[in-house]
Amino acid sequence: MSQPALFVLIAAAVFAIGVYGLLSRPQLVRRILALNLMGNGVFLLLVAFARRNPETIDPVPHAMVLTGIVIAVSATAFALAIVRHLYRQTGEVSLGEDRPR
Amino acid sequence: MNEASVLPVESHPGLVLLVFIPLLAAILSVLLDGRAARSTAVVTLAGVFGALWWVSAEVAAASQVRHLLGGWGAPLGIELMADGLSLAMLWLTWVTGLAVSAVAPASFAGRAEVSRLFWPLWLTLWAALNATWLATDLFNLYITLELLTLAAVALAILGGGSAALRAGMRYLLYALLGSLAWLLGVALIYAGHGVLDLHTLGVGLEVGPATWFAAALMSVGLMAKAALWPLHGWLPPAHAGAPAPVSALLSALVVKAAVYLLLRLWWWGLPALTGQGVALAFGVLGAAAMLYGSVLALMQLRVKRIIAYSTIAQLGYLLLVFPLASMAAWQGVLYHALSHGVAKAAMFLAAGNILMVVGHDRLAGLPQAMRARLGPSVAGLVLASVSLMGLPPTGGFIAKWLLLRAAFETGGVVWVSLIVLSGLLAAAYLFRLLAMLLRRPPGGEGDGVPDAHGAASLPVVLSVMPLLLGIVAVLLGFVAAPLLELFLQGAPFVEAAP
Numbered sequence: 080m081s082q083p084a085l086f087v088l089i090a091a092a093v094f095a096i097g098v099y100g101l102l103s104r105p106q107l108v109r110r111i112l113a114l115n116l117m118g119n120g121v122f123l124l125l126v127a128f129a130r131r132n133p134e135t136i137d138p139v140p141h142a143m144v145l146t147g148i149v150i151a152v153s154a155t156a157f158a159l160a161i162v163r164h165l166y167r168q169t170g171e172v173s174l175g176e177d178r179p180r
Numbered sequence: 181m182n183e184a185s186v187l188p189v190e191s192h193p194g195l196v197l198l199v200f201i202p203l204l205a206a207i208l209s210v211l212l213d214g215r216a217a218r219s220t221a222v223v224t225l226a227g228v229f230g231a232l233w234w235v236s237a238e239v240a241a242a243s244q245v246r247h248l249l250g251g252w253g254a255p256l257g258i259e260l261m262a263d264g265l266s267l268a269m270l271w272l273t274w275v276t277g278l279a280v281s282a283v284a285p286a287s288f289a290g291r292a293e294v295s296r297l298f299w300p301l302w303l304t305l306w307a308a309l310n311a312t313w314l315a316t317d318l319f320n321l322y323i324t325l326e327l328l329t330l331a332a333v334a335l336a337i338l339g340g341g342s343a344a345l346r347a348g349m350r351y352l353l354y355a356l357l358g359s360l361a362w363l364l365g366v367a368l369i370y371a372g373h374g375v376l377d378l379h380t381l382g383v384g385l386e387v388g389p390a391t392w393f394a395a396a397l398m399s400v401g402l403m404a405k406a407a408l409w410p411l412h413g414w415l416p417p418a419h420a421g422a423p424a425p426v427s428a429l430l431s432a433l434v435v436k437a438a439v440y441l442l443l444r445l446w447w448w449g450l451p452a453l454t455g456q457g458v459a460l461a462f463g464v465l466g467a468a469a470m471l472y473g474s475v476l477a478l479m480q481l482r483v484k485r486i487i488a489y490s491t492i493a494q495l496g497y498l499l500l501v502f503p504l505a506s507m508a509a510w511q512g513v514l515y516h517a518l519s520h521g522v523a524k525a526a527m528f529l530a531a532g533n534i535l536m537v538v539g540h541d542r543l544a545g546l547p548q549a550m551r552a553r554l555g556p557s558v559a560g561l562v563l564a565s566v567s568l569m570g571l572p573p574t575g576g577f578i579a580k581w582l583l584l585r586a587a588f589e590t591g592g593v594v595w596v597s598l599i600v601l602s603g604l605l606a607a608a609y610l611f612r613l614l615a616m617l618l619r620r621p622p623g624g625e626g627d628g629v630p631d632a633h634g635a636a637s638l639p640v641v642l643s644v645m646p647l648l649l650g651i652v653a654v655l656l657g658f659v660a661a662p663l664l665e666l667f668l669q670g671a672p673f674v675e676a677a678p
Binding site for chain 1: 256319322323326329330333334337340341342345346348349350352353356357360363364366367370371376
């Protein structure tokens with residue numbers, strides 16, 4: 080198996096594990112980690128694509144990954160801040176069923 | 181796509197101003213506080229209005245206006261593009277922004293912390309919205325989507341409180357899942373086609389399984405962000421739990437950004453894929469949203485919840501352009517986006533007033549003592565409801581009439597009956613809302629919240645704004661012809677021969 084194909088497969092697996100974690104875990108911190116895992120799957124995919132031509136490396140996916148990392152960090156920080164506020168107010172770290180009409 | 185008798189304008193700095201004025205104002209408003217922060221919003225309103233007027237004149241003449249940032253075009257550079265659809269959304273953003281900026285100081289009076297945080301977040305949201313309406317590059321659209329999400333969730337939890345935090349967290353999880361699905365789709369498209377520019381992609385598209393998979397991922401991501409059935413679960417608590425001016429922004433603009441991208445992606449980026457099957461799939465999803473949202477709106481016991489579920493239902497209409505696929509449908513959908521935005525802003529601001537004066541927004545009769553104070557708000561609610569139901573002579577009527585005409589011409593009896601049924605359901609839940617508000621409160625006069633305790637006096641600007649927006653929603657019914665002419669520049673359909 081060629082190296083890029085291997086990385087693509089790993090990327091798909093990492094993304095899928097992230098989706099599973101996001102949907103199956105109630106704890107918010109785990110869900111935020113799962114989202115990060117999904118993001119990293121996409122980044123791995125992009126970096127692998129950048130190498131699909133053995134002679135030259137395509138810089139555009141690298142630029143996308145760098146930008147994506149910045150966004151992922153901001154989104155994670157924001158999500159963790161919400162979790163902290165929620166924990167301070169309610170003592171909970173997961174989303175219960177809260178649907179008053 | 182359109183007969184390009186006039187060459188598109190290639191370099192128009194007005195497009196840059198539309199993004200950077202709110203962005204710079206957002207940064208400035210972090211540094212300033214109080215009245216000074218508010219003045220940045222005033223400057224933004226004036227600046228964006230000027231730029232918008234300038235761009236509108238160009239689009240009216242040349243159908244499409246582009247700007248290559250730094251002189252670098254696609255594939256490497258970043259392009260901004262405005263056509264009729266962009267203009268419609270830009271103007272809707274400005275009008276809603278004007279109303280919200282006008283009421284925000286009074287609405288957040290006495291809550292210094294909320295007020296301080298509101299201006300930077302709202303101006304960032306504005307910049308993200310304008311960038312979404314103008315960007316043509318799939319990866320830039322990912323960035324605008326994320327910026328939009330972060331600003332929107334932060335605004336939604338401004339009120340604090342554990343219910344708002346939970347709703348905001350749920351919203352954030354859905355939205356981030358949506359963004360990552362979009363990003364994965366973008367990565368696959370880039371791997372397959374080597375382009376990110378929406379228009380370049382649309383021209384030379386080879387359809388393969390990877391492209392289908394990417395398109396499906398991006399669409400599901402957008403559906404989560406647009407709260408389209410069955411991914412709507414986050415919307416009612418988030419929209420109903422946010423402060424009234426924020427609810428107005430979220431409902432009139434933020435969810436529409438995702439639907440807007442759905443239209444852009446399929447009609448501009450992937451026209452070769454947008455065939456019968458896709459059209460039917462989106463039509464069914466739209467129909468499900470219209471019926472499900474309406475039925476749930478009928479069952480709610482709080483004013484803001486009814487309006488929030490109504491948003492889910494009304495967004496479904498926007499997907500009808502897929503199965504109906506004609507110029508009349510495009511006009512109807514565009515006009516629906518505009519009139520729904522204005523009507524929803526009016527309704528959420530009116531609901532906020534009711535909440536402020538009565539102290540709750542449960543569906544109970546308004547006590548006599550508060551009726552005079554809430555008169556203009558209720559009048560605005562009535563006018564907006566009339567437009568939402570699609571009764572003449574409102575903007576909503578024009579939209580539904582165009583959609584019905586399109587359904588008769590190209591769709592067939594199923595779509596006609598869907599539009600009629602959904603209109604009847606909207607009338608049912610809105611009449612129920614108005615009837616419950618206007619009936620005598622149980623237990624007779626003077627009951628309920630004591631006047632001096634709950635009934636805070638309502639500042640004039642808060643009181644009249646829902647009425648003004650309601651009047652705009654009605655006026656949209658009278659100015660349809662020139663607006664539609666402008667907003668149809670660059671439409672993906674051509675006018676059928678009469």
